[in-house]
Amino acid sequence: MWMEPVPKGWSPIDGYTLEFQDGTRVTGEMFPSETLAVSETKLRGYTPWLPKVRITDKADNAHWQLAEAA
16 A cells, blocks of 8 residues: 655645555545554555655655655
């Protein structure tokens, strides 16, 4: 499960949404921190992927890292 920064673009990050690789949101909730988003992802039984860059592309593996490696 990918944690997308919100808003998308160059604006300051307000929080993170949880999305599947196809961009479908898991929940409508926005999490104010990576820590809370990681916790929710693990609680749901998924592996959390954190963004390594501000503008993300789920198809580009260089944009993501596993939360355990963060």
